[in-house]
Amino acid sequence: MPHDSRGPAGSARTAVVWEVLSAALAEAGPDLHVVDAGGGTGGFAVPLAAAGHRVTVVDPSPDSLAALQRRAAERGLGDRVTGLQGDLTELPGMVAAGSADLLLCHSVLELVDDPAEALAGSVGVLRQGGRLSLLAANRAAAVLARALAGHPDESAHALTDPAGRWGPGDGMRRRFSADALRELVSGAGLHVEQLHGVRVVSDLVPGAVLDAEPGAAAALLALERALSDRLPFRDIATQLHVLALRR
């Protein structure tokens, strides 16, 4: 997997996810079938296709799928990326059971009505030995962010709301704790192998600081890596990432 400043791998906001994925893919072998549920415009799908894998993106948004196809075509990867219009709950009817080596479910579980049901249905596309990469918003980060923004009421709401929402203005987006994600993944019948915090500090540092200080961006990336699996830092990250195995 390329780790350069042009792709997501070079960003402190996604580096930890790419590193976990790269290691899992290297172990699984070349030319894998990756299913990217809610893959949108291909921020993960296109680099994975560029790394030699076949990627099926299932997303309800026709605009996102059109952007995905353009992005893939621009890089000469049109034949390695397939976009299908559909919902996470429709995945089992759209992708053959047991056909995927890797299932990405990144920033999507926040948006579905019943995350447990959607996840349990989706993982059937994985072959035995295949892996799930699950990335989801962390409730604790929302609690801290609302308080730091000067909204203690919203912070308290995010803490106690069953879905981790901070109020009516927060739309439909759910948030999860590390324990809740472990439970969801185990409930879907998978074995949790790794759990990392993603964007522990990178959302807290203003971009201008990084631009002004030579070496600061690289230092931040190293710090993100170091904090991603250390408590208590992992559990206040903006997002949580789970890698899980279908045994």
Ligand SMILES: C[S@@+](CC[C@H](N)C(=O)[O-])C[C@H]1O[C@@H](n2cnc3c(N)ncnc32)[C@H](O)[C@@H]1O
């Ligand atoms: C925040 S974007 C994440 C895109 C991509 N997974 C990533 O991490 O860059 C959320 C995506 O989920 C899609 N989406 C929304 N509701 C969905 C659902 N019920 N099932 C599947 N995808 C959904 C949206 O169209 C959008 O492309």
